[in-house]
Amino acid sequence: MEVFSSEGYTTYQASNGKMALEIVREESPDIVLLDMKIPGMDGLEILKQIKLMKPHMNVIMMTAYGELDMIKEATDLGALMHFTKPFDIDEMRVAVNMTLEQGQPNNQMTMPS
Structure with missing residues (x-):
């Protein structure tokens, strides 16, 4: 997050899926950096909810090596x-x-972690 803040971006960080969705709903960031594994909800479910709320939201996923099957x-x-x-x-x-x-x-931007 610091690298983006130091470049002048306003950043938001969520500790769970519900908080991530609240940030997307209330702040409407330009981009979301979304981890596949986040407490309270899996990354794919969060992605589905984001796209229902904001179909054109830019989302970049972060995943562990073993989760590559979920990338498709x-x-x-x-x-x-x-x-x-x-x-x-x-x-x-x-x-x-x-x-x-x-x-x-x-x-x-927002970055659920």
Whole structure:
């Protein structure tokens, strides 16, 4: 999160699925960095709920090596891309910046962890 805050982005962090959905609903960030494993709800369910609320929301998934079978489903549900942990934060930073440059960002993101 610090890398994005230091670049001037407003960031939000959720400790569980319910909080992540509340942030998306109330703050409408330009992009969501979503972990497949988050307390209270699995990442695919959160992704489904995000897409129901905000169909055009940009979502990048983060997953552990053993969860790669879920990536196809996440992509089918509308995730833009995924990063397998451990990932290079600079690669994610580039992906986030490129995604935001394609839209009309207000420099807000959320990252459920």
